[in-house]
Amino acid sequence: RKRILITGGAGFVGSHLVDRLMLDGHEVSVADNFFTGRKRNVEQWVGHENFELINHDIVNPLYIEVDEVYHLASPASPPHYMYNPVKTIKTNTMGTINMLGLGKRVGAKVLIASTSEVYGDPEVHPQPESYWGHVNPIGPRACYDEGKRVAEALGYAYAKQENVDVRVARIFNTYGPRMHMNDGRVVSNFILQSLQNETITIYGSGKQTRSFQYVSDLVDGLIALMNSNFTEPVNLGNPEEHTIEEFAYLIRDLVGNTNSEVEHLDPMEDDPQKRRPDISRAQKVLKWKPVVPLKDGLQKTIEYFRKELLRSS
């Protein structure tokens, strides 16, 4: 039984991680400023003796005694991280410094939630961890991409210099229940549009690709990585790749709504044109690979959003 801090634990990924670690019998503390997270995502645990919810902004120091830190606090979708780019960078720099300072003081392992965005708009496909990336340092996505790149660099600087035990997960696109309704990410947008008879909005040609993993697969991978002795970055993602256009029709069909039209809007600036993880490293060192088929995961996600829409109406 371990004492575990999850920053950003009231968010989409974090709350699923909370569920798993609570069910495993650990003591879990969540630190979240509720920028995109919601108390409702973890309300099933509020009052449980092993659970604690701290309303805390991670750009400020946090003094707490724990064995492990899953450091997930950060805006994650393009509309959210571009909303306040200064805050996005502060969260990923000062917030990460604080968590590594905590790891140094109490000897806790620190897992940093990095992202496939460190590869930018990749010129190598699929992306292995050895790829250095293709990122615009001053573009509209820079606050997030460069913030995460320097968060990784910080992790390894504290590892080398202060012996902090660091893990770096490069998370690829993930979907599932509890995604934020107004997150603006493609899966939530397309599902909500299909459910509400609205036009499905494809940014640009729709020929750009993504590879989506279901959230329970990611949670398995994060825990496996934390428990491993492997300290280099590890890609966590599902290598099944689709164009955004394919997603549009797939989701519309699964929702069972053929009324929604599909429309093409202007492309996003610096939008990565293709993305697929090379997961050989995770398979080898973590014996991990995603197991949830896309259709099953999407069905569960559609069910979640259906209920959310009913609840809010």
Place this chain on the structure above:
Amino acid sequence: RKRILITGGAGFVGSHLVDRLMLDGHEVSVADNFFTGRKRNVEQWVGHENFELINHDIVNPLYIEVDEVYHLASPASPPHYMYNPVKTIKTNTMGTINMLGLGKRVGAKVLIASTSEVYGDPEVHPQPESYWGHVNPIGPRACYDEGKRVAEALGYAYAKQENVDVRVARIFNTYGPRMHMNDGRVVSNFILQSLQNETITIYGSGKQTRSFQYVSDLVDGLIALMNSNFTEPVNLGNPEEHTIEEFAYLIRDLVGNTNSEVEHLDPMEDDPQKRRPDISRAQKVLKWKPVVPLKDGLQKTIEYFRKELLRSS
């Protein structure tokens, strides 16, 4: 007459900038923690009514009323920035946040001293400002390269969101008097080795290239950039490119010492293999180009180090 803050103003580049701005009649404040800077570099101004020297570490907030900030504080040579990678990143993230916060509060222009290292080990040659770079986010140089990349991203985030008037100079290799003796950079190493009859140490094959500008050219460029209305990054460097091996023999000949042998040591990890600035942008928007010939600059630098050696013996 302006009130100007120079962070890192007791260092190599900063102290030359101090000289120029003092001679131009401005009020100059220097904030420096003397990590690599020395009081002696600016002692000619200590006591002058327009000059102030503040012993201050830029990772802590600084409240001061000024019109312009030249933000140069950062370890700059590989041995210095790798000495304490955590501190290098803190200086370039928290230090830059503080200077941009100051710029936001007092409405000062902020010029960020970035570097050609944002291009990493470049796959495009020469490097224009539009090149996104090729940087290892977790290599030994990451603390500096990623720190500077995110410093640029921070600059543009504050510009967009808080209307801070930002300038970004991407400085290429610079040499001249007042370079730190133990800086470990190639020009100071080769000059000192030649002057002291020591073996000249080439890391790797010596076929890697650099393009060196003399410090007075850089100072001209920094001031021109600050005074311009141009807000995008601008390369400041001398496009004359040489292999490191050529530098070894050139410097040895200029020193006039044929006793020093030239030896090849192991290559540095992730050492950029070629580097030359494309300065079309600076020529166009600043009407700037370097004017000091390499040999003249090297002669002055050799004279400086000759005196330094005499002084210290």
